[in-house]
Every structure is written in structure tokens, then in C-alpha cells.
Amino acid sequence: MREVAFIKQNKEKWLEFEQAIFGKSKKNPDELANLYIHLVNDLSYAQSYYPKSKTVTYLNHLASITYQKIYKTKREETNRIVYFFKTEAPLIVYQNRRYVLYAFILFFLFVGIGAISAANDGSFVRLIMGDYYVNMTLENIENGNPVAVYKSGSNWGSAFVITLNNLKVGLLSFASGIFAGFGTGFVLLKNCIMLGSFQYFFYEQGVFWESVRGIWIHGAMEIFAIVIEAAAGFVLGASILFPKTYSRVASLKIGFKNGLKIVLSTMPFTFAAGMLEGFVTRYSPDMPRILNIFIILFTLSLISWYFLIYPFVVNKKINKANVSTL
Structure with missing residues (x-):
């Protein structure tokens, strides 16, 4: 037939x-x-x-x-x-894997834009991060601890504030998808340019690997979760632009429900990243390098497996x- x-x-x-x-x-x-x-x-x-x-x-x-x-x-x-x-x-996640792919493509593109902009404009990092934060980081680098900012505040206080902020960013990224996905793209652009320019700043100061050892202890899960939350925003946006066989309202309801569930699935990783940032990152300069590398690779492998491999298994x-x- x-x-x-x-x-x-x-x-x-x-x-x-x-x-x-x-x-x-x-x-x-x-x-x-x-x-x-x-x-x-x-x-x-x-x-x-x-x-x-x-x-x-x-x-x-x-x-x-x-x-x-x-x-x-x-x-x-x-x-x-x-x-x-x-x-x-x-x-x-499997059913919406194309939006996960799109989110990662944009992530790497926007991070690259941030790094290239910082490389070609000496004032770009100050424009993005602010003079106070850049001056504080330069002072920390001179004192031999580029990521000393993570030692400020108490363990629980830092973990709580950081986790709350990351949840806010994730929900904003998803909710901004209501603007046909362009709002989500803007939120992702803003965060990725900040990441790319700041990492280049550390490279320019000759402390790139020291920054990686500290930032990516919590950043592996935190930043990965932000990309997945952006994918959820794109799911919401696509439900408006491409309703397929459904009415636009019915498609929006399905897209909102599925996108929100994707966001909810990132929350354990967001909480874990907050705990790591509050309790572990501050000790990164003093811990053995092998332990630094193990934590980064383990957390990155865990969240990568759950969102990139396990959906295919299911x-x-x-x-x-x-x-x-x-």
C-alpha cells in the first residue's frame, strides 16, 4: 500500500x-x-x-x-x-530533542561571540560584568586566588542565594519562550556572552585553568541546566509558531506543559550546583587537582547522561x- x-x-x-x-x-x-x-x-x-x-x-x-x-x-x-x-x-526530552540541539548550538555560538568580543575590545568585559566585579577579580588574581569571590558569605547563605538566582534564570528563560522563542534566545544570549567574555578575561590574565578548576565545579551542572531550560523555552515558542494539527491554543497548552516538565527535571541539578557552589567551590584552590577534575567530569557526565543519553534509552x-x- x-x-x-x-x-x-x-x-x-x-x-x-x-x-x-x-x-x-x-x-x-x-x-x-x-x-x-x-x-x-x-x-x-x-x-x-x-x-x-x-x-x-x-x-x-x-x-x-x-x-x-x-x-x-x-x-x-x-x-x-x-x-x-x-x-x-x-x-x-527525547520527543523535543531537536530543541535541545538548537539550544546547544546557540549556546556555543553565543559563548564564542562573548569570547571574541572580549578579545577584540578591552572594555567589553567591564561593559558586561561591571567595573566593580572586574576590579575585585583583578585584585583576587593579584592575591593568587582568582575565584576568591566564591569564599564570600556563609556556606548555606551562598548556596541558598545562588540556587534561588539559578532557578529564577531558568524559569525566566522558559517563560520568555512565550514570545515565540525569541525571548528565550535573548536570555540565553545574555548569559552566554557573559560566560564567554569572563572566561576569556581569565585567559587574558593567565589564570584560565585556575578559573576552570573553580568555576566549573558547580558550573558543569549549572550551565548545562540553563541550556536545557532554554530548550524548554524553545518548545514553548515552537508550540505557538508550529501548532501542527492542533489549534494554536491547544498547541500552546501542550507546549507549556511539556516545557515546564523539562524545566522541573533540571531542578535537582540546579539545587546540586548551588550546594557545590556554596560548600565546595570555595575550597577549590586548596584541594588536589585530581579531585577538581573528578568533580567537574563526574557532574558533567551525570547531567549529560540524563539529558543526552538516557532519553534515548527510555x-x-x-x-x-x-x-x-x-
Whole structure:
């Protein structure tokens, strides 16, 4: 059967299923289960005969969402929080992986712009960071401790203030997506230019690696989380620009819900980064270099695995579960 004929033959059924899983029409559990069986049959057929088609992507998306609805009450998943972090959030990240990619591309681009601007304009870092902060950092460098700023304040006080600020930045980045994603892009641009220019400033002063040893102890998770939160903002923006088969209002609701869940999934890492900044970073100049490197690589590996690898693992598992129901 040609793909066009396959779509034409099943389109009404799929639209009915869409309405059922997104609450536009009421279906009892038996009716939903029956529709689900038909859906995975169609998915299996499409995977066999149109493997590279957008039809497969569409059907897999519907099947994945339904899997969440049907299986989230399974006995081993009675803890809603465990289910959220173990299955739901990674699956949403997988379904929106293109926006994660876009966020990382923009991250590296904007950081590069910040570094190049600082390299070509001696006053750029002062313009971005302010005279007070730059002068204080220069004084710290002269005293042999480039990251002495992290020693100010108490452990708990610093951790609390820093965590609160990072949560604020993450939520602002997501909420700014309501402006068709451009607001999120601006927030990301601002933070990345600051990062790029400041890191170049340390390089220019000859203490780049000393700064890395301190800043990236907490920065690996903190900055990575900001990029993921930007991806959530792009999900929200895309829901307005590209509603697909939904009305724009319905698409916005779905985009807001999915984006917010992505943001919520970053919060444990944001809290962990705050604790590291408040309790560990201040001791970075005195700790063994190998310990510095281990903490940075471990935290970076952990958050990278959760957002870049684990979502594919969850999706693969769900696909196998879908096939097994045939």
C-alpha cells in the first residue's frame, strides 16, 4: 500500500485517538486500550514499510504519550516523583530533542561571540560584568586566588542565594519562550556572552585553568541546566509558531506543559550546583587537582547522561513495549 493511501485510510482513526488522549473526547479504559492496540499495529506497519517517514515519527509520538497514560499507574511506578524523573521527563526530552540541539548550538555560538568580543575590545568585559566585579577579580588574581569571590558569605547563605538566582534564570528563560522563542534566545544570549567574555578575561590574565578548576565545579551542572531550560523555552515558542494539527491554543497548552516538565527535571541539578557552589567551590584552590577534575567530569557526565543519553534509552524501552503488545 502506498503511504498516501495508508494515511488516508487511517487518518480519522488517528485523529480520534488524538482527541481521546488529549482529553478532547471521553473514552473509557477499554475503548482507549482498543484504540491503542490499533495504533501500535499501525506503528508496526509504518515502521516496516515507511521506516524513514514522518508518519512513523507521528505514530511513535502518539504511542509514547499513551504509554505514559496507561503505564504510569503500574505497581512499580506508584511513586509519581520517581515516575516523572525515571520515565516521563526523559521521554519529553527525547520527543523535543531537536530543541535541545538548537539550544546547544546557540549556546556555543553565543559563548564564542562573548569570547571574541572580549578579545577584540578591552572594555567589553567591564561593559558586561561591571567595573566593580572586574576590579575585585583583578585584585583576587593579584592575591593568587582568582575565584576568591566564591569564599564570600556563609556556606548555606551562598548556596541558598545562588540556587534561588539559578532557578529564577531558568524559569525566566522558559517563560520568555512565550514570545515565540525569541525571548528565550535573548536570555540565553545574555548569559552566554557573559560566560564567554569572563572566561576569556581569565585567559587574558593567565589564570584560565585556575578559573576552570573553580568555576566549573558547580558550573558543569549549572550551565548545562540553563541550556536545557532554554530548550524548554524553545518548545514553548515552537508550540505557538508550529501548532501542527492542533489549534494554536491547544498547541500552546501542550507546549507549556511539556516545557515546564523539562524545566522541573533540571531542578535537582540546579539545587546540586548551588550546594557545590556554596560548600565546595570555595575550597577549590586548596584541594588536589585530581579531585577538581573528578568533580567537574563526574557532574558533567551525570547531567549529560540524563539529558543526552538516557532519553534515548527510555524511548527504546517504550518502543519495545509497544511492539510487545501486538
